[in-house]
Amino acid sequence: MVNVESYQLFLDFELPNYTGSVKIEYSDCDEKLALDCEGLEIHFVKPSVSWIMENQKLVLHGVESKGTLEIGFSGKVAKDALVGIYTAFYENGSIVTTQFEPIYARRLFPCIDHPAYKAKFKLVVSVNEALKVISNMPCSVEKSGNKLVYTFEETPPMSTYLLYLGIGDFTELESGTKPKLILACVKGRESKTNYPLKTGVSVLEFFECYFGIPYPLPKLHFVAVPGTAAGGMENWGAITFGEVYLLADENSPVEQKINCVYIIAHEVAHQWFGDLVTMKWWDDLWLNESFATLMGFKAMQALKPEWEPFSVFVQEEMKFGLLEDSLSTTHPIQAKVNEAHEIEGIFDAISYSKGASVLRMLEAYLGEDAFRRGVNLYLRTHAYSNAEGKHFWGALSQVTSSDVGSLAEEWISKAGYPVLLIEVQANKMKIRQERFSLATSPSETWKVPLTMEVNSKTKSVLLRKEEEVLEFEDEISSFKLNLNRTGFYRVYYSSLDKLSELNAIEKAALLTITSTLRFLAEFRFLSIWMWQGVTLTKKSFYLF
Ligand SMILES: [Zn+2]
The missing domain is CATH 2.60.40.1730 (tricorn interacting facor f3 domain)
Incomplete structure (x- = not known):
């Protein structure tokens, strides 16, 4: 070559x-x-x-x-x-x-x-x-x-x-910080440059700390491109943004500020994950984009916790992924790209929404710190070079001494996801999994990284079988599953009697009977939607 x-x-x-x-x-x-x-x-x-x-x-x-x-x-x-x-x-x-x-x-x-x-x-x-x-x-x-x-x-x-x-004929404004950040826009846009510039400085600081690697280039430009609806593009050292997304000020509506902070964080994350280390081929584009999406929310969580970014993530990324991935039109995240021009058709929003959700699930399962150390190892090992998805899973496996590759592989190579049906009796919890699908689909099981809180104690387990019974020392008096909705699956509780109190992120993922019925009716799957033994009735139930 x-x-x-x-x-x-x-x-x-x-x-x-x-x-x-x-x-x-x-x-x-x-x-x-x-x-x-x-x-x-x-x-x-x-x-x-x-x-x-x-x-x-x-x-x-x-x-x-x-x-x-x-x-x-x-x-x-x-x-x-x-x-x-x-x-x-x-x-x-x-x-x-x-x-x-x-x-x-x-x-x-x-x-x-x-x-x-x-x-x-x-x-x-x-x-x-x-x-x-x-x-x-x-x-x-x-x-x-x-x-x-x-x-x-x-x-x-x-x-x-x-x-x-x-x-x-650009106007350029400098942050006066190191690494040097410069915002370039066309004349007449200056009044909305301070907010993104300040945000950029904080985001750079956040990622230098998170990745444990200094920003690799001597300067970074944010270029506000006029007249385009395109979002952002992570050119190394010179990110372009559609100016409608980038430019904002303190008085802008909160949605606009969320978009501004998110898109900056997403593109700046790529300066390391994507630019410093680049996928070998477009097969791994989903990983590149999903990672930057997750990092975008992570940086926003650090900078603007009052916006509850992960409630937004659950509402906008995960809910969408869960819906699309339950339809007959779904497909695995992983796809073979033969020619570069195919990528726009092969990777769609489901690849990215589900991809980011699966990464978040792995992070929750491995622990935030272990995940970060894996990312750091991956970036250091492949800096200024190229890598594949398997190298990323390999780095995560190495720092956690667990087989992250086979777990990740299962979630990216199979379409769909499971619903967990829970029954609690005395000190036992029976968990049965089946594929959640609004179309007819073969029965399947997943390795499910399950987080839970039982009697106020948190615990995580890896489900492997279609049906498992977990035993606890004491009688189960309160519990909830899928903490912070980090898991890319649904949970069906047949009774809510012992459900612990949900936090804001968990509530954001809740489908009550009303919204479930509306959601199913909209997609005209009401008549065929049925689980083994659980027929949809107007009896009160909750799906998470
Ligand atoms: Zn991106």
């Missing part, structure tokens, strides 16, 4: 057009080298070798096994796209920005556009005098005729989809 050491990229903009050259330092190459390249015009290849454009690839023949190739090309900034290098318009003008995940870096320059081909990037960008340029690293600026030339420091090894380039 060819190894790309670095890309030295020179781009000269005469908007909307640009001409460029890229010097690619490589080794371990066969006689043939295929570079991803879309919508670009190739002008030259040095040293001179034969080349041809074939299926959006620039195929070079007769290349040396190692050395440096230089390719001259030109391209155009798109006006009607939200990917690749494109124009984002606002009321007083426009900016140029990029979105390269998953397969659009090839629209800026010829490269091996694959997450596992990490390389160092050195950018030099020439633009008209009035414009500022933002990229992943800090830069120096020089005047050359009527142009400004921005020379950026070389990046550490990183994936092509994390490269960023922004050009525009």
Whole structure:
């Protein structure tokens, strides 16, 4: 497999057009080298070798096994796209920005556009005098005729989809803290920049502490992109946000502030999990996104506990995942991605909602501290490199001396989830599990990490069988299962007599008979929804 050491990229903009050259330092190459390249015009290849454009690839023949190739090309900034290098318009003008995940870096320059081909990037960008340029690293600026030339420091090894380039008449505000945080927005938006900037500083502090690894780059930009409904993109050192999500102030409605804090935390978490350590291939995109989703809520819990973020998580992520995963249209989280362009269709909201919930369940089962130590081990072991899901489970297994891999595997490779039917008598608790499905589905069992509180004492067990009986020393006088709703399963209590008091997070997950009936009626499954021995009646029951 060819190894790309670095890309030295020179781009000269005469908007909307640009001409460029890229010097690619490589080794371990066969006689043939295929570079991803879309919508670009190739002008030259040095040293001179034969080349041809074939299926959006620039195929070079007769290349040396190692050395440096230089390719001259030109391209155009798109006006009607939200990917690749494109124009984002606002009321007083426009900016140029990029979105390269998953397969659009090839629209800026010829490269091996694959997450596992990490390389160092050195950018030099020439633009008209009035414009500022933002990229992943800090830069120096020089005047050359009527142009400004921005020379950026070389990046550490990183994936092509994390490269960023922004050009525009930006206003930039700095945090004055370390690592340096800079918010860039278009003119006229300044009044709503303090809140996200302050939030960014706290979030960076939180993650440096949580991951136990300093923020890896010399600076971080938050770029507020106008005129887009897109959320955020974790380009390393230069995160882009749809400005409607990022910009807020103290007087903004609380929902807007929640969105702002959450999206900042999610994207900043990726600076470590995703950017410093990157998935080898898009098969693990669900893990990348699910992890950042969980971390987004975790940081929010630390910063804004009064918002009860995990009640929001249960209401918005988990409830949605539980519903979608009970329909006939559900599918396992894990999927095989053959071509990068498939990922948008393969991983949907269920992969991410359920994925984040399954990670949260594992964290609760292993313990927050053990989980964090596993994350730290994983990041340290694979820093500036790539890894797969199995490496993440491996790191968690190593710090906990338990087989996290087989537990995780079961939850990501099987569609659906169980409902636990509970019966309590004297000092015994009988737990029977079956698949919770609003469609007909085969009976199945899961390894269920079950948390519980019995007679005011907490306990966790791993259920393995369809039916298990747990025995306690004393008669059970009060109990509840699935504490803080960390488990991705439902619990059915046939009687509520001995149920302990629920906290806010637990209440957020409650489906009472009224909402259950409404929920089932909406999905027209009422007539077929029946568990073995538990027919839905108007008798009072609760489902959690
Ligand atoms: Zn993300």
